[in-house]
Amino acid sequence: MLDVASTGFADPVLDAQAQFRALADALARPGSLRAFTPRLTPPVGFPAALASIALTVADHETAIWLDPAFAADPGIAVWLAFHSGARTTSDPSEAAFAFVADIRAMPPLAAFGLGDEAYPDRSTTLVIAVESLAEEGALVLSGPGIETDRRLGVTPWPEGFSAQFAANRALFPRGVDLILAAQGVIAALPRTTRIREA
Amino acid sequence: MNAPSPAETGYNFAYLDEQTKRMIRRAILKAIAIPGYQVPFASREMPMPYGWGTGGVQVTAAVIGPDDVLKVIDQGSDDTTNAVSIRKFFAKTAGVATTTRTAEATVIQTRHRIPETPLSEGQILVYQVPIPEPLRFLEPRETETRKLHALADYGLMHVKLYEDIARHGHIATTYDYPVEVAGRYVMNPSPTPKFDNPKMHRSPALQLFGAGREKRIYAVPPYTDVVSLDFEDHPFEVQRFEKPCALCAATGVYLDEVVLDDRGGRMFVCSDSDYCASRRDAGHRGEMAGDALPAGQS
Numbered sequence: 176m177l178d179v180a181s182t183g184f185a186d187p188v189l190d191a192q193a194q195f196r197a198l199a200d201a202l203a204r205p206g207s208l209r210a211f212t213p214r215l216t217p218p219v220g221f222p223a224a225l226a227s228i229a230l231t232v233a234d235h236e237t238a239i240w241l242d243p244a245f246a247a248d249p250g251i252a253v254w255l256a257f258h259s260g261a262r263t264t265s266d267p268s269e270a271a272f273a274f275v276a277d278i279r280a281m282p283p284l285a286a287f288g289l290g291d292e293a294y295p296d297r298s299t300t301l302v303i304a305v306e307s308l309a310e311e312g313a314l315v316l317s318g319p320g321i322e323t324d325r326r327l328g329v330t331p332w333p334e335g336f337s338a339q340f341a342a343n344r345a346l347f348p349r350g351v352d353l354i355l356a357a358q359g360v361i362a363a364l365p366r367t368t369r370i371r372e373a
Numbered sequence: 374m375n376a377p378s379p380a381e382t383g384y385n386f387a388y389l390d391e392q393t394k395r396m397i398r399r400a401i402l403k404a405i406a407i408p409g410y411q412v413p414f415a416s417r418e419m420p421m422p423y424g425w426g427t428g429g430v431q432v433t434a435a436v437i438g439p440d441d442v443l444k445v446i447d448q449g450s451d452d453t454t455n456a457v458s459i460r461k462f463f464a465k466t467a468g469v470a471t472t473t474r475t476a477e478a479t480v481i482q483t484r485h486r487i488p489e490t491p492l493s494e495g496q497i498l499v500y501q502v503p504i505p506e507p508l509r510f511l512e513p514r515e516t517e518t519r520k521l522h523a524l525a526d527y528g529l530m531h532v533k534l535y536e537d538i539a540r541h542g543h544i545a546t547t548y549d550y551p552v553e554v555a556g557r558y559v560m561n562p563s564p565t566p567k568f569d570n571p572k573m574h575r576s577p578a579l580q581l582f583g584a585g586r587e588k589r590i591y592a593v594p595p596y597t598d599v600v601s602l603d604f605e606d607h608p609f610e611v612q613r614f615e616k617p618c619a620l621c622a623a624t625g626v627y628l629d630e631v632v633l634d635d636r637g638g639r640m641f642v643c644s645d646s647d648y649c650a651s652r653r654d655a656g657h658r659g660e661m662a663g664d665a666l667p668a669g670q671s
């Protein structure tokens with residue numbers, strides 16, 4: 176049921192615009208940190224940044240996949256349906272957006288929608304909650320949107336995840352795109368980004 | 374923030390309803406993630422004819438916010454009916470500040486030019502695109518062009534350019550000259566002069582393209598390789614102009630011919646009117662810029 180203390184955007188029009196610009200900027204400049212300060216109150220257990228991204232991009236035309244931690248709280252799906260109109264799906268490959276509480280426990284990237292060669296845009300965007308994001312970190316990024324290379328620190332960054340992301344990169348133009356969200360900040364890793372561990 | 378409320382204007386912010394904006398925003402995010410790939414979107418009717426850049430207007434409407442400063446150019450000029458109408462449209466529906474100065478703008482909507490003033494990281498350049506599909510005149514069937522893009526099979530494109538060379542001794546295409554983006558997709562830059570193609574290469578700004586009638590959105594992220602198609606023995610070259618701008622003496626910029634009289638008198642002046650005016654304001658004078666033509670009155 177709907178958590179009575181939860182809310183949607185304080186200003187649905189201007190908040191969505193501001194959040195979209197932060198998202199677009201994050202994807203256009205992979206690994207750069209964008210301040211992200213949502214003005215809403217999602218259900219306890221659903222991070223405000225993820226909730227805010229959901230209301231910015233999802234609606235009745237998009238299916239959402241919730242990882243087991245989020246799916247365990249039915250209040251989250253109810254809140255999403257009430258505020259965005261988006262339905263949830265249990266099949267990650269069908270989802271336009273996937274919301275992930277625990278990067279260490281999620282299905283492999285290849286289990287999500289990868290698009291096809293003719294329509295690579297028909298793929299899943301993963302929105303992943305992480306503990307922290309840092310400008311100086313162990314990941315060295317390069318590719319479109321990055322002038323030379325850029326450092327990024329993501330905690331946690333599971334073992335083998337760089338290799339998984341490289342396999343995703345190799346599928347280009349197919350593949351998934353990642354948006355990472357910590358407290359007050361987001362960063363994105365589109366399918367074009369190359370990751371090296373320093 | 375001084376965004377007008379729907380009650381004041383009779384419109385939602387920036388005209389489009391929120392569901393349409395969300396749909397366009399999703400397309401823009403995919404376009405950024407897949408540089409040069411044309412993302413289909415459900416283009417909406419806009420209160421202006423297609424030839425006026427409804428695709429660009431929809432992209433601008435989806436990205437613009439109350440803190441943005443908007444510049445609109447048409448063939449390099451801020452003052453054509455088309456540019457003025459679009460600027461007024463967003464001033465009215467979104468309450469945004471507008472400017473003619475390239476450096477002051479955060480969002481620049483353009484038809485057929487890229488400003489001469491180098492763009493910066495905080496800027497978004499929105500192109501109005503009539504024909505997004507570079508293979509359209511070579512292969513009219515959408516199902517086929519989509520296949521060719523999927524296979525990165527751009528042989529037809531090279532054949533077309535090579536036929537140019539066979540016929541004219543050089544590549545005759547001067548507008549909408551095809552480019553390869555990030556080493557993968559071939560893309561139409563919209564009918565900009567090929568002079569502007571090098572400005573797209575590794576630009577610090579985000580470049581978004583909207584085709585309203587054809588219902589496509591595509592993008593070039595910042596610092597992304599944009600290479601004009603060419604051949605080893607016929608490398609890509611931009612137009613060169615023999616003389617500097619007649620008003621501001623600028624060189625290395627794109628010039629338009631202005632007919633002065635019916636006796637064949639003419640001069641060449643900057644197509645980018647803001648760039649030309651800024652130079653004249655800074656004291657630069659071309660050979661036709663006597664006291665009779667002070668800055669701002671060209």
Ligand SMILES: [Zn+2]
Pocket residue numbers: 618619620621622623642643648649650652
């Ligand atoms: Zn000039």
